[in-house]
Amino acid sequence: MPERGQHEDYRNIIRVIITALGLLLQVALFAYLVIYLSELSTVFYAINMATAIAVILHIVSHPIQVNYKLAWIILISIVPIVGGIFYLFYGNPRRRPQVQAQLSAKEDLLARAFEAELADPVPLPEEETAAKQVRFLLESTSYPLWRDTEAVYLPSGETQFAAMLAALESARDFIYMEYFIISEGEMWDAVFAILAAKAAAGVDCRIIYDDIGSMHFLPPNFVRSLTEAGVRVLTYNPLRLALTLRYNNRDHRKILLVDGRIAMTGGTNIADEYINRKLRFGHWKDTGIILQGPAAWNFQVMYLTLWAELSGEAVDLPQARRRSRQALERLAAGERLDLRPFALPHSAAAARPTGGWLLPFDDTPHDADHQAATLYRSMINHAVRTIDIMTPYLVIDDEMVNALITSARSGVRIRIITPHIPDKPYVHAATRSYYPILIEHGIEIYEYTPGFIHAKSLIADRTSAVIGTVNFDYRSLYLHMENAVWLHRCPMIADMTRDFEETVMLSELITYESVRRVSIPVRLARSVLRVISPLL
Numbered sequence: 001m002p003e004r005g006q007h008e009d010y011r012n013i014i015r016v017i018i019t020a021l022g023l024l025l026q027v028a029l030f031a032y033l034v035i036y037l038s039e040l041s042t043v044f045y046a047i048n049m050a051t052a053i054a055v056i057l058h059i060v061s062h063p064i065q066v067n068y069k070l071a072w073i074i075l076i077s078i079v080p081i082v083g084g085i086f087y088l089f090y091g092n093p094r095r096r097p098q099v100q101a102q103l104s105a106k107e108d109l110l111a112r113a114f115e116a117e118l119a120d121p122v123p124l125p126e127e128e129t130a131a132k133q134v135r136f137l138l139e140s141t142s143y144p145l146w147r148d149t150e151a152v153y154l155p156s157g158e159t160q161f162a163a164m165l166a167a168l169e170s171a172r173d174f175i176y177m178e179y180f181i182i183s184e185g186e187m188w189d190a191v192f193a194i195l196a197a198k199a200a201a202g203v204d205c206r207i208i209y210d211d212i213g214s215m216h217f218l219p220p221n222f223v224r225s226l227t228e229a230g231v232r233v234l235t236y237n238p239l240r241l242a243l244t245l246r247y248n249n250r251d252h253r254k255i256l257l258v259d260g261r262i263a264m265t266g267g268t269n270i271a272d273e274y275i276n277r278k279l280r281f282g283h284w285k286d287t288g289i290i291l292q293g294p295a296a297w298n299f300q301v302m303y304l305t306l307w308a309e310l311s312g313e314a315v316d317l318p319q320a321r322r323r324s325r326q327a328l329e330r331l332a333a334g335e336r337l338d339l340r341p342f343a344l345p346h347s348a349a350a351a352r353p354t355g356g357w358l359l360p361f362d363d364t365p366h367d368a369d370h371q372a373a374t375l376y377r378s379m380i381n382h383a384v385r386t387i388d389i390m391t392p393y394l395v396i397d398d399e400m401v402n403a404l405i406t407s408a409r410s411g412v413r414i415r416i417i418t419p420h421i422p423d424k425p426y427v428h429a430a431t432r433s434y435y436p437i438l439i440e441h442g443i444e445i446y447e448y449t450p451g452f453i454h455a456k457s458l459i460a461d462r463t464s465a466v467i468g469t470v471n472f473d474y475r476s477l478y479l480h481m482e483n484a485v486w487l488h489r490c491p492m493i494a495d496m497t498r499d500f501e502e503t504v505m506l507s508e509l510i511t512y513e514s515v516r517r518v519s520i521p522v523r524l525a526r527s528v529l530r531v532i533s534p535l536l
Contacts, residue, residue, distance in 0.1 A: 023332060071532050121144075122146060125521060133378055133379070135361060137371065138359075138493050140374075143362075144297075145232055146298075149288075149292065149295035151291055151356075151487060151491075152292075153287070153467075157276065157286040159269070160266055160286065165194065168191065169196070170262070171205065173204065175198060175205045175257070178208040178303060181214050182209050182219070183214070183269070184217065184218070184279050192226075196230070206234075207232040208234045208235075209233070209251075210236045210251040212250055213250060236306075236312045250475075251480070252482050253302070253482060254267070255483060257296060260300050261292060261323055261504075262289060262290065266287055266456075266467065279451075282421040282451020283455065284452050286453075286455055287390065287457055288467070289468075296484060302360075307487060356488060357487070357490070358485055361486065363482040364481055365480065372476070372477055376466070376472075377400060380403045380458075380460070383407055383461050384412065385462075386412065386414075386460070387404075387407060387414040388458070389417070389458050389472065390453060390455040390500065390503065392418070392423070392454045392456070392471060393430075394472050395427060395430045395434075395530070396473070396477075400472070408443050416448055417446045417453055420452075422452065423453050427529075430526060432515070433527055435489070439515060445509070451493070457500075462493060464488045465487045465492075466486050468482065
């Protein structure tokens, strides 16, 4: 007789199947109606053709990413009767003004107010390249730059899990968690046990999870079990039958925040394959970072602004909930306010002089800045000696390709590590389509032979680095909610570099001869996947 967990698995599978069939049915009905009316009326047909031409002209002139333009232009050219109208309904990357206005106002309000009232501005790095990168992040995200925060590199999912459990056990005031995937298993059982105990002890425990990312994996009675344990739960983009462009925008962030003094992020979700308790694609290699000190504030702002947007609640800070709405309204009206009551009493004591600069930031699809993509290109363009990248997917736009090639041709040694055993074969095929042109220009491509590499990091000249949740693919760079930490001259960068060298030793160097031996049909298939990748 099936156990309760199996019943819940069946329920999740049925939900996914029904939703997928419902969405496919909507697409089919949409296409049928457009084609039927076009055949029925020459006027309607002419309007559709004119719409297709107008849409193509709009796409060409609209300030959206080039590869996204190309994918839609090809699709509309192949099926103009349906393609043009379909783009207007579902493909046009419209911003949600109300959402962006809320998020921007709250982030700017909290981040800038905290910077003004509780901390002296941190001087920018002396190196002009690093200073430019900081100025861009300060202007585009509002998050402050920090020093006096200890940054520790976590070179595997196992080390991240151990650090997570220790951080959770140390919580006294609050635990905030946000993950793309939460799955039933040993990892979740350990996390849930601590959350339940902490919530019972009066700790404010909250979780945000992405419905699409977790829909195949959620533990039995996930929301009900957490709610009964006293943990508050919110869902990002709950999956429904309505066909909408917002399903393209997923919450790919991974955040653990404890008491405003500890923050952790990286590639690791809450699922057993990330800590190699379950082997799905060989050995799973992941990386992360844990911060202890005032820079955790940036993560607190990220989390609370998203919580407020999803829940409709006022942005609040622990220990000042009753006063927060009035206080923030006074700040919004331009009235100066002492924010010290909003800071946790032990936050100042958490400062740890460790040298270097760091700036945790997020990236949202609801603005036009594309912080991660712009920052990556800047680091690649301004590198002098080396660029080291680890990424599970390499599906990049022409701007990023040109930046890599130009940097390599100027004498910078560029190494990229990707998986040898993929989790998504079609994305891996698209990834391999980039190998020939990159290798041809001197870029070294390695595949991690023990299995799947899920790490997301870039190290420039061994002095600056980015680590977090951002893959080198179109979805991460332009469509998803992401977060990362920019670091400059932090001791942790040496640990990242050492781990990169050790990972290279476990990886296979891909030669130009081997990629040229690939058959013509495989090359064509990879090229097609590369072109349509922004639509996948």
